[in-house]
Amino acid sequence: MYRVLGADGKEYGPINGEILRQWITDGRANAQTKVKGEGSPDWQLLASVPEFADVFTAAPGAPPPLTATPAAVKTSGMAIASLVLGILGLCGITALVGLVLGIVSLVKINRSGGRLSGQGLAIAGICVSGFMLFFSIPVMAAMLLPALAQAKQKAQRINCVNNMKQLGLAVRMYALNHNDQFPPAATWCDAIQGGTGSTKVFQCPTEPGRLSAYAFNAKLDGKKESEINPQTVLLFESDAGWNGSGGPGELEPHQHSSRSVNVALADGSVQSIPRSQLGTLRWDP
Numbered sequence: 001m002y003r004v005l006g007a008d009g010k011e012y013g014p015i016n017g018e019i020l021r022q023w024i025t026d027g028r029a030n031a032q033t034k035v036k037g038e039g040s041p042d043w044q045l046l047a048s049v050p051e052f053a054d055v056f057t058a059a060p061g062a063p064p065p066l067t068a069t070p071a072a073v074k075t076s077g078m079a080i081a082s083l084v085l086g087i088l089g090l091c092g093i094t095a096l097v098g099l100v101l102g103i104v105s106l107v108k109i110n111r112s113g114g115r116l117s118g119q120g121l122a123i124a125g126i127c128v129s130g131f132m133l134f135f136s137i138p139v140m141a142a143m144l145l146p147a148l149a150q151a152k153q154k155a156q157r158i159n160c161v162n163n164m165k166q167l168g169l170a171v172r173m174y175a176l177n178h179n180d181q182f183p184p185a186a187t188w189c190d191a192i193q194g195g196t197g198s199t200k201v202f203q204c205p206t207e208p209g210r211l212s213a214y215a216f217n218a219k220l221d222g223k224k225e226s227e228i229n230p231q232t233v234l235l236f237e238s239d240a241g242w243n244g245s246g247g248p249g250e251l252e253p254h255q256h257s258s259r260s261v262n263v264a265l266a267d268g269s270v271q272s273i274p275r276s277q278l279g280t281l282r283w284d285p
Contacts, residue, residue, distance in 0.1 A: 078105035079118035082125025098129035230267035
């Protein structure tokens with residue numbers, strides 16, 4: 001085993017003879033390099049060590065600095081991805097991912113001890129991603145608001161349909177308990193209220209301040225269910241108020257749809273009728 005004194009004044013080793021021969025081949029040591037064998041108190045020239053005498057030529061060269069080979073520095077892939085995603089981040093989602101990757105990569109680069117590079121890329125990725133994310137918020141809001149409005153209208157329309165189904169069922173239950181006769185048109189809300197369970201079913205989500213958002217077909221006043229065509233209008237959207245009744249003139253579409261109107265028929269079903277087809281509705285029993 002040998003210890004080696006480099007041209008930089010630093011000691012290296014201990015290393016075995018095989019490794020030292022490799023250093024000579026690589027140019028990291030030469031005939032003038034000083035070495036000290038294991039157990040030897042003195043330094044001596046490498047060329048004077050019998051084990052390596054056959055390696056050197058007669059003309060010795062100057063010993064090169066003996067330094068450790070530095071590890072290869074890699075550029076952080078996360079830093080690159082952060083910048084790319086930030087540039088592509090106009091839609092918002094990739095910008096958010098780019099911002100997270102930029103922050104994580106910057107932390108890893110700072111903790112790598114020089115093994116990772118790309119600090120500038122990470123910082124650029126954070127800045128670009130942050131800018132794109134901030135810029136995309138209004139764009140995303142503009143895209144989402146119409147969809148949210150449509151979803152809200154759909155939920156209100158479904159709620160309105162469910163309310164009309166409950167009211168239509170309450171009207172038919174009233175007829176079942178009153179010799180097959182539908183309630184009086186002038187007091188139909190009062191007449192069926194006990195069978196609805198709650199007055200909230202008389203309200204449409206778009207008409208929260210109105211006690212009743214539905215009207216009763218006045219032509220069915222006191223009529224027997226067995227005498228009425230099942231496709232006859234029973235209840236319809238209206239602003240006539242509590243116990244409101246009438247015909248096509250009192251029909252007032254609710255705000256949950258600009259294209260159709262909910263109508264409950266005498267058979268208990270509820271249909272959404274396109275506004276252009278309201279003239280086809282049957283009002284006479």
